[in-house]
Amino acid sequence: MAGSAFVFDVLQDAFGRQPSPDRTVVIVTAVAALLAVLLRPVWKIMRNFVTIAHEGGHALAAVLSGRRLSGIRLHSDTSGLTLSKGRPNGPGMVVTGLSGYITPSLLGLAAAAILGAGRITILLWLLLLLLVLMLIMIRNFYGVISVVAAGAIIFAVSWFADSQIQGAFAYAFAWFMLLGGVRAVFELQQSRFRRQAPNSDADQIARLTRVPAMVYVGFFVIVVLACLAFGVRLMLGPVGDLIG
Template sequence: MAGSAFVFDVLNDAFGRQPSPSREVVIATAVLALLAVLVRPAWKVMRNFVTIAHEGGHALAAVLSGRRLSGIRLHSDTSGLTLSRGRPTGPGMVITGLAGYITPSLLGLAAAAILGGGRLTILLWILLVLLVLMLIMTRNVYGVISIVAAGAIVFTVSWFASAEIQGAFAYAFAWFMLLGGVRAVFELQQSRFRRQAPNSDADQIARLTRVPAIVYVAFFVLVCLGSLAFGVRLMLGPVRDLL
């Protein structure tokens, strides 16, 4: 009976509604996330989490489009690589290529929607499940260490932290993914402009579809900025409420 009561309490905590942090805390987490994105030393470290989401997006898109996922690699320079098997051309390859740069922002938007419903703990559990699935397919040591570290942070917060800390962490995560996704896309175009990224996702898709790569960069920008705009509305309300 004690075991059943424990399981019930855990599930109730996970699926039940938790009180959202105060508006001041939500704004403070947004400021912290913005600093993590804009301050170069912080961004060099935190960008690893954007890369995890980016490569996870490639992996999920590959599986959903009928390709066979071979493995994921994460590198210390915050780059990554997702390998899949299947036709070297066609919709599956295009969908897989398109997914990477938009996934961090879409993940941030999904997190904002879940937080809007007061489901703070379930968001953290979903993140843990996604990290475990990525860990299974990761094929290099640095990638394993990165994902295990991220999972340890999320697990510690979800299991041991108070509701207030969980709420602040969850909102900081949503803000960081929304803002970090935007910066990653602008870095992509900056690298392309300097001719430092001839094999970027946008350029690879361009070669597959014979559509200029800048069209796909514009698509990434629209999705990321749109996600940020909707995320702001979900977490802070309409702009007029902020004035």
């Protein structure tokens, strides 16, 4: 009986609507996320989380487009690799290639929408589920450590922290994905400009489609900036509200 009551309380906490943090907390988490993206020493560490989302996006797109996922590798230099089997060209490969750089921002936007609905705990649990599914396909030691570490942090916050800490963490996550997605795309173009990334996602898709890689970089820029704009509106409201 006690066990059933415990499960009921857990589910009620998870699926119930939690109050949003104070507006000040939302702004502070935005500033913290911005600093994490702008400060190079911090970004070098935090970019691992963007890479996890990036490679997860490739993996999900591969599966949804009918390809067979072979494995995912995450590297200590914050790069990653997702391998899938299927036709070496065609729509499936294009969709898979396009998905990586936009996934962190789309994930941040989805998180902002869930937070706007007051479902903070559900967001944390969904992130845990995605990490568990991704862990199954990780094929190198560093990748396992990265995903397990990320999962451990989210689990600790969702299980042990009070609602205020959970809310601040969830908002910080959403902000970081939205802002980190933007920086990752601009880093991509910077590397391409310096001719340091001849096999970037944009260049690989360009070779498949015979469309200039800059078109795809432009697509990435439009998507990540649109996600950021909508995310700001969802979490902070219209600009007029901020000024007022």
